[in-house]
Amino acid sequence: MRSCAARRCAFPHLPLCIRCSSSSIILSSPFPLTPKFFAHSQTRDVNSFHDSIASFIRFLHQHPPPSILQINKILGSLAKAQHHRTAISLFAQAEFRGFTPDLFTINILLNCYCHLDDMYSAFSILGKIHKMGLQPDTVTLNTLIKGLCIGNQVGEAWDFYDELTAKGFQLDEISYGTLVNGLCKLGKLRSAIKLIRKMERHSIKPNVVIYSTIIDRLCKYGHIVEAHALYSEMIDQGLLPDIVTYSSLIHGHCSKGQWEEANWFLHEMMLKGIEPNVYTLNILIDVFCKEGKIIEAEVILGRDDEMWRETYCCNLHFVNGWIRKNVICAGPVDDMHDSGVAPDVVTCNILLHAVCKSQHVEHGIALFQQMVALGVQPDLHTLNVLIDGLCKGYRLNDAWEIFEYLLSKGYRVNVYTYSIMINGLCRQGLFDEAMTLLSKMKEKECLPNSMTYRILLRALLGKVRMIE
Incomplete structure (x- = not known):
């Protein structure tokens, strides 16, 4: 990933008390900003890594030498654990000591080079296969x-x-x-x-994966007619559509406002015994959040179907109610969880964005707390949405507290995080502080983009007008 790319990982504990206008909201469970793997898991992985290298070195000095199968087993385990450079280096040592690779060894090396985006070396290995008299x-x-x-x-x-x-x-x-x-x-x-x-x-x-891949892209590009044609072709070929096929078609129709067609595919999916997953639910929530379609939500979810009404309808009513009535209902994510559909970080991000966009930052904090309490790991996008909501809700101090904490712990926030914070400072008339943050951003090797400069230019023009 490049220097400014968002790292989708969890973060360490954030000692944050976010104050509401009415009372103090303290995160009931510590902000789970822990690394993706806990310390004991990391230790176990490191030990396994060193054990593999130690075993390999012992094999190289063993008399009689081990079979290539034993060598392959270690190289394969290292490649599977993403230690591609180490696997390549160890193979070079083995080859130097006279070990002759077989096709399985070659395939392991090819996989390592491909993951390192070194296709020149990968195709060089292909030439080696022919020289060894093997066939790929x-x-x-x-x-x-x-x-x-x-x-x-x-x-x-x-x-x-x-x-x-x-x-x-x-x-x-x-x-x-x-x-x-x-x-x-x-x-x-x-x-x-x-x-x-x-x-x-x-x-x-x-197979169904190939058809579904194309159908998904056709729907995302708005080519619904062509997607339908491929769907029909699948059926004629005797292939059964899966959750990806149906979710893609539902998304395509929802995006075009074709609620009845989306409803048909939703019920067709159910009749085939395919249970919707959190991805399907995220598609529906995202569309309804953007459109504010409470009536269409009822059509899509088929209110005459008891299971769907109980499982999903209450949640989508809640989402649309938020947008239409600017009110919050208790426990949206809890309701989803209790209904048997575990929300993921995408679900929570969609909801959080909808709430913060409607300038209900208090409700956004409450939703964030529910997210944390249910064990959903926030990612950088979650934090960006929350910081932006706090800035626009005139809670600059709280936004700055989260931002500074992430920087102090060495986490690489991206250009969007910096731009959000710079915008927050400019909105409060703190132009000099915004310029200081811009310098700090460059020091961290995170280059500003056009959005960053537009924010600063707009603030500068506003400052000049005030002077005039």
């Missing part, structure tokens, strides 16, 4: 295709695919699925659909 298998080829796609070299992955098929290599569903996913991420949906047709010509049947 589908794992080898899939790893290289995936590596190119991970590095946003989808065009090169496509060329590599053409080269392989021209040479008679047989690829599988994983190969095609990887290419389809890469093409869809770049918005090349027509090419992704053409690839499905190529699969059919090679007698490989596209």
Whole structure:
């Protein structure tokens, strides 16, 4: 990740008492800003890492030498634990001492190089396979295709695919699925659909994951008709749509305000025995939060269906009630939790954003507390929304307290966090303090963006008008 990228991790305990206008709200459970893995888990992982290296070194000096299978086992465990450079280094030592790799070893190394975005070395290893008299298998080829796609070299992955098929290599569903996913991420949906047709010509049947990947992107780009066509094709092929397929179509129709169509897919999903998950719920909450559609929420959730009414309708009524009536109901996230659908950080972020946007920062703090109490780990986006809400709610001191605490603990806040705080200072007429924070931001190697400069320019122009 680049220097200003948000790190989606948990944070350490935040000793924060946020004051409400009526009373003091103290976080009932400490702000769970702990690292993603607890200390004892980290210790266990570190010990396992050192044990693997120690075992490997012992193997190298063992007489008689161990089989390549034992070497592969250690290299594979290191690669799985994301210690890619260590795995590559240890293999070099083994090769120096005369160990001859097999295809399994080569595939481990390819995977390591691909995760390090070193495709030059990865393809050099492919050349080594031919020199050893081995033939690459589908794992080898899939790893290289995936590596190119991970590095946003989808065009090169496509060329590599053409080269392989021209040479008679047989690829599988994983190969095609990887290419389809890469093409869809770049918005090349027509090419992704053409690839499905190529699969059919090679007698490989596209699976539900491949179809759902394209349907999801078609819906996100607003191509609902084409998404429907692929959905129908899936059914004709005897494939059963899954939760991703249905959630994508529901989202596509909701985004276009086509509530009846969304309702049809929601009930079709239920009739097929597919239980909606938190992702489906997040889609609905997000759409309704943006639209304030209480009546459509009732249509979507089918009030004649008792299970859906009990599970979801109360929560979406609450969300829309917030937006329409500017009131808060007790325990929104608790209601979701009690109904058997555990909210995740995305759910809470959507709700928190809706509340803070409606300038009900007190309710936002209450929601944040519920989030913490239920064990939902806040991420940097959560903090950005909360800090922004506090700034806009004229609670600059509270916002600054959270911001400074994160900086003091060495957490790399991003350009949006700095810009939110700079905007908060400018809104209070603290232009000099905002410029000081801008300098501090640059010192932390987090470069301001156009939004940051627009905030400062607007504040500066306002200051000049006041002087005039």
